[in-house]
Amino acid sequence: MPTPPFAALFDMDGVLIDNTDFHINAWLQFSQHHNNPITKEQYIDNINGRVSADAMAYVLKRTVSGEELVALTEEKEGIYRDLYRSHLQPAPGLLAFLDVLKAANARLAVGTSAPASNVDFTLDGLTIRNRFDAIVDASMVRHGKPNPEIYLTAAGRVGVLPGRCVVFEDAFAGIEAGLRAGMTVIALATTHTHNELQDTGAALIINDFTELTVEQLLALLDEESN
Incomplete structure (x- = not known):
């Protein structure tokens, strides 16, 4: 059969x-830049695996949507890609x-x-x-x-x-x-x-x-x- x-x-x-450590470092840099610094533990417990709207709301302590969400997401992901690019591997x-x-x-x-x-x-x-x-x-x-x-x-x-x-x-x-x-x-x-x-x-x-x-x-x- x-x-x-x-x-x-x-x-x-x-x-x-x-690539988890690279995302963590990118979120730490992003949150610091936006005057709402988070810790590695906060990333793991509250951000990892979640979509950008939920992650941004947690970091910035407010709802983020529309064009602002797109811009902030690309800001954070640009940091991540710069950090990880030379390390990219399966x-x-x-x-x-x-x-x-x-x-x-x-x-x-x-x-x-x-x-x-x-x-x-x-x-x-x-x-x-x-x-x-x-x-x-x-x-x-x-x-x-x-x-x-x-x-x-x-x-x-x-x-x-x-x-x-x-x-x-x-x-x-x-x-x-x-x-x-x-x-x-x-x-x-x-x-x-x-x-x-x-x-x-x-x-x-x-x-x-x-x-x-x-x-x-x-x-x-x-x-x-x-």
Whole structure:
């Protein structure tokens, strides 16, 4: 009997690339410049994995929308891209893992809270855009993580039912989004430690993609559906 269709849905920051420290430093610089300095702990607990409108509201302590949101987002992301550009590289084991997923007829998608400019910077900078069947960024949804809309949209675009989707996430908000979408979640310990991720509901915690096989992924899907 053939294996039912399945999909692997990837967050971008902290998953496809291990760039959390660069985002933290960019937010620290941005918040300092706007006279509302934040700490690394505040970033991890309140910003990581969330769309720009929510992150800006937290940092600036007010609602930000429209053209102002676009301008402030690009200011912050410009800082990030300048910091990370010379370090841009795929997460360990990612490219080989994408290859074996494709060989297993998996559908692949990116579901990220990042703006389109950062998606272009990452996927085109690594020349991996064509490896994915769908890409969903913050501009394509009304509700950011932990709302499940990003991952439900990604699943719809690749034509796979939520119960046959595995989400790869590093952030608490993203893990919650995947679970609320009715999907199996695998957490990467790039932003949080194994201990911090232990009670999130993730089916598995890994350090990087060298620690996972397609067979393990399919077994997790079967376990979660029973």
